Amino acid sequence: MTSVTFWTHTVWFILLGITTLIELVIIFTKVTNRKAVFAFYLTLCGLAFSFEMIILSVLKAYQYYPMIIPSSPPDDSIAGNLFSQASIPATALLIAVLNLRYYWYFIFAIAYVVIEELFLVLGVYEQNWYQSWMTLLLTMLFFWITKHAYRLCFRRLKGFMFYLFIFLGLVALHQNLTVWGLRLSGVQLFSDSLLADKQHSLVVLSSSYMLLLGVIFMLLYFVGIHWGWKLTVIVLLYIGHGVAMMFDLIIYKEGWFWISTSISIWSMYLFTFLLDQFYASRTRG
Known part of the structure; x- marks a missing residue:
């Protein structure tokens, strides 16, 4: 600029x-x-x-x-x-x-x-x-x-x-602060070669990622699941990110996999907690 x-x-x-x-x-x-x-x-x-x-x-x-x-x-x-x-x-x-x-x-x-x-x-x-x-x-x-x-x-x-x-x-x-923030920093990007149109590839992967991660964390947060099972799911999420990296669906800057994935996963949990608390304040006066 x-x-x-x-x-x-x-x-x-x-x-x-x-x-x-x-x-x-x-x-x-x-x-x-x-x-x-x-x-x-x-x-x-x-x-x-x-x-x-x-x-x-x-x-x-x-x-x-x-x-x-x-x-x-x-x-x-x-x-x-x-x-x-x-x-x-x-x-x-x-x-x-x-x-x-x-x-x-x-x-x-x-x-x-x-x-x-x-x-x-x-x-x-x-x-x-x-x-x-x-x-x-x-x-x-x-x-x-x-x-x-x-x-x-x-x-x-x-x-x-x-x-x-x-x-x-x-x-x-999550889309604006986490996903787009990681993209702009060059740390974590979605593949633009999944489909013929680069923009369509990014939208499909980004929206699928948002839907899966968002729904999973809403279930983890709102459903009475034991912490042991929650940790198991989170471990599987790290594994899932690793698989996505292997197939070049998610592209990481070298050495940033653990940090970037952790930011993406735990920010989703934090945002879910904050939104729930903010909405819950309706009944607390």
């Missing part, structure tokens, strides 16, 4: 990030149960991330150019996506927390369409088959889902929906 690209590309994403922070400040000054609301925000981010990764990386609907990681266009686009991933859920949560009327859905959705069109003009964002009118419809739908999910969260969240909320929160945390 150079000083030129910062002022022509990066700064616009930073400004979007600042508006997101302002929204979050308003939200957390209005609510009393901040831990639970933060957990819910992570769930929304996980939902947005899952959707955007499908249309961004699989369907190649559009591309971001924040020029934060210009040496790797796919990672640079993901970096731009993170600003969108954080912004729209923040707006949706703001609408839910303030219990705004339905016409605000349209007002905020129009605002995002204007931002999208501005980004197109500035050259920091490019559409392939995607059109801005889709943003209008999808954001309004997301706002509607969020408002109902917010009510569910603080009234009768239990059973399958509770575990789904936890899993989506894990997607936001």
Whole structure:
């Protein structure tokens, strides 16, 4: 990132990030149960991330150019996506927390369409088959889902929906902090040669990894399994990572297998614990 690209590309994403922070400040000054609301925000981010990764990386609907990681266009686009991933859920949560009327859905959705069109003009964002009118419809739908999910969260969240909320929160945390962080550091990468399309290979392996590891740790955490069996499963997870390395599904920097695998495994357990504790605060007042 150079000083030129910062002022022509990066700064616009930073400004979007600042508006997101302002929204979050308003939200957390209005609510009393901040831990639970933060957990819910992570769930929304996980939902947005899952959707955007499908249309961004699989369907190649559009591309971001924040020029934060210009040496790797796919990672640079993901970096731009993170600003969108954080912004729209923040707006949706703001609408839910303030219990705004339905016409605000349209007002905020129009605002995002204007931002999208501005980004197109500035050259920091490019559409392939995607059109801005889709943003209008999808954001309004997301706002509607969020408002109902917010009510569910603080009234009768239990059973399958509770575990789904936890899993989506894990997607936001583990995929962005752990998996992508290890990838950017060059310590642990998924193979891009499994399928003909490199991006599709990364998405398939990354999503499969998230699903398997996330579900396994949710079972270990929430099901009353003896610690002996938990340790056995964790040992098998290390073995599984080793097998994935042997078949070049996961590529490690030399000498980093144990450290990288441990970060990936234990961060998932930590995130599961934190999300459970944050959501549990709903019933503790």
